[in-house]
Amino acid sequence: MLTQDRREALLAIEGLANLKYELNNMNPADAGDYIAALPPKEQALTFRLLAKGSAASVFEYLPSDVQEMLIESLHAREVQALVDQMSPDDRAELFDELPARVVKRLLSQLSPSEREATALILGYPEGTAGRVMTTEYVRLREDLSVAQAIQKIRKLDSDKETIYYAYLTDGERRLLGVVSLRQLLFAEAETPVQELAHEAIITVQTTAPQEEVARLLKRYDLLAVPVVDLENRLVGIVTVDDVVDILEEEATEDIQKLSGISGGDEQALSAPLTKVQKRLPWLLGNIVLYIGAASAIAPFQTTISLIPVLAVVMPILSNTSGNVGIQALSVTVRSLAVGEVSPLDVLRILRKEIQAGLLNALALGLALGALTLLWASSTERWVGLVAALVMALNVIVAASFGALLPMILKRFKQDPALVSGPLLTTLLDTAGFFTFLGLASLFIHQFKVG
């Protein structure tokens, strides 16, 4: 991260020549940070100070709105040079953000091979392996020796995304094996590469979801994973730096969806209107659903008039069972996301949740029962008993549902994080209020108390 001190030192530089020197000798990520934080007017001006080589690397680190602005304001030739030097996957990501007419123009000006690579990637749906892969990988013929292979790699463009794995293919690009540069380096010069190659290669299909690719690479501690089409022809690779980004994105999405934010891609600094758009529909939807919970209270207004302490205890009941539900929900959603459990484990998880739930139910039931006596008058002490009972029951229901609902969604290949915490608490409140007030009313009628 560019520190505040360093940023201030840069801003204090007087001559453009000095700033130019500093910028061209900075890490591209830091230079990108510096430019992104400048006032919009100065961004293009400062960006022009970068040498041709640095410009492309810095460009890849800029946020997409700054990239767009630069594309609008730089000369066509400068833009072309930039876009041509980007790696195909980053370029595809940029093109996603730009207006269609700009993309069309930029694509048409690309060199044929770069155009083909970009069009290929853009042809796959967002969020798939095909869309996040790069086409800049090392491919070797299967009949080379180790020395020939190393020789070949040394002669390649140095812009391959990784040279640390080389993929062996036949004449039709069908993937036969993979060797690492490490293997090549430690082997004898005359050894045929085929002998070194792993044949049980881990591959992904172009259509595989990006999070599946990320899980695979994490699981097997790989630096890259090859992407193949239906005929097992090699079309690209996904590298570990993209995987780090994918895993972060997925985690953010889960956290936000669990909190009821649609899309799961809001940022703290998103525009207020974006925030409203991502949050309000869901909040209004939940209020509508909550009519159910409120309607579970409405018929018991007479009971509440008679025993208003019920209204004091009800929120504790609702709050606590909501918390119990959200705990179970978030543990289950996350365990599913990182692949610790699969939908097949549903019974094992449920058993553990219910066992833990029984203990929690006992403790929380007793706690609420005792607390109720704080507010209940001497003729209302029975409310403590009802509260304790309903609390205990609700805790078990909450823990079971919190674990069960995401498992069921996953079982039917839906996103487990679709059950947000608030959705769960609304369901739990509806059941909880009805049971609590229903039981209390029964008590009044049966025993003529109150």
Add this chain to the structure above:
Amino acid sequence: MLTQDRREALLAIEGLANLKYELNNMNPADAGDYIAALPPKEQALTFRLLAKGSAASVFEYLPSDVQEMLIESLHAREVQALVDQMSPDDRAELFDELPARVVKRLLSQLSPSEREATALILGYPEGTAGRVMTTEYVRLREDLSVAQAIQKIRKLDSDKETIYYAYLTDGERRLLGVVSLRQLLFAEAETPVQELAHEAIITVQTTAPQEEVARLLKRYDLLAVPVVDLENRLVGIVTVDDVVDILEEEATEDIQKLSGISGGDEQALSAPLTKVQKRLPWLLGNIVLYIGAASAIAPFQTTISLIPVLAVVMPILSNTSGNVGIQALSVTVRSLAVGEVSPLDVLRILRKEIQAGLLNALALGLALGALTLLWASSTERWVGLVAALVMALNVIVAASFGALLPMILKRFKQDPALVSGPLLTTLLDTAGFFTFLGLASLFIHQFKVG
């Protein structure tokens, strides 16, 4: 992931010789999965089928409880061979889980260099760069040529964690620069490595928190980052595969802490008692805090007796403002975690949250006001007005606090996820109930309604 079909095929294998063949030719991660899922009695038996080389790699992929069990049940010599072959960072992680007496014995039997490396790592606190680093990296003298450097790397043990970066140091191990194998391969044989080396190296201190290391590596798209002590002497490296694990762990921690689970490291299949231990103290603590919210209702029991529809509307108010707060909270906590924002951005974030909050407040206030009319009798319609007002007010307070509290914690170098969603909703409920019932009571007294 080992598929169900594949697992069943393996379980159906009759002869031990066949199973042995399959296991030794499987990916170590898959073999680990297979063994971990076996009944405990068969685990040691099956593990013994692995050849010496595979055994160590498979062992590193086993869950820590299975590792412990194996260490108890294998012969001392087998255990020693396994532990000796582990990389120092994985070994340190294993030792953390084992009883002290076992660790002491195992350490004493290690070769001196391995013992030293492990003791070094174990000397750093958990969660720091020093603790997650490995000491198996490539170190070169600064005065070599490219050809000499490659020659040197080829002669090294092949068990270095990565050979893709080589670190240049002086006689006192002080870090002078870093070259990638890629640079070496593309350079002329006679070039001095010093000329290729980046001097503005990105390093971390041994005491840096592991998430800081992970962020750095992600930000600069590195495969490894060198760890140095206070005198800038190189002591180890952290590699990208560890970083992937760290980022996942941190995300899980945030999700769970936001849901009120202490420690943030519960798994769906954790033992029921572990679950109770991680959840109950926090649930009970929250009930105690919630006495505040309930006490905000208690003084208004007379008001509720007179206007029981208040008890119908109150839960919607509490639920909705809780949701608004949790949305703001989770976006802010996550943005801080991934480094999108820093505590310096507090005013920018707050402005955006309040702007978005105003719109949400208007919509949700109107919605609740209208809904109230569903349940209010003709003399209670004014409750709709009070509900709308308090809802609007609460939404703004909820959004501001949801964003502000984690920013303040971060500012004082505390974990922003300490403000869990439930803690926030409890605070919001306390304020919300008091305002709502207080206003309603005022209304009754002022206008003699109800």
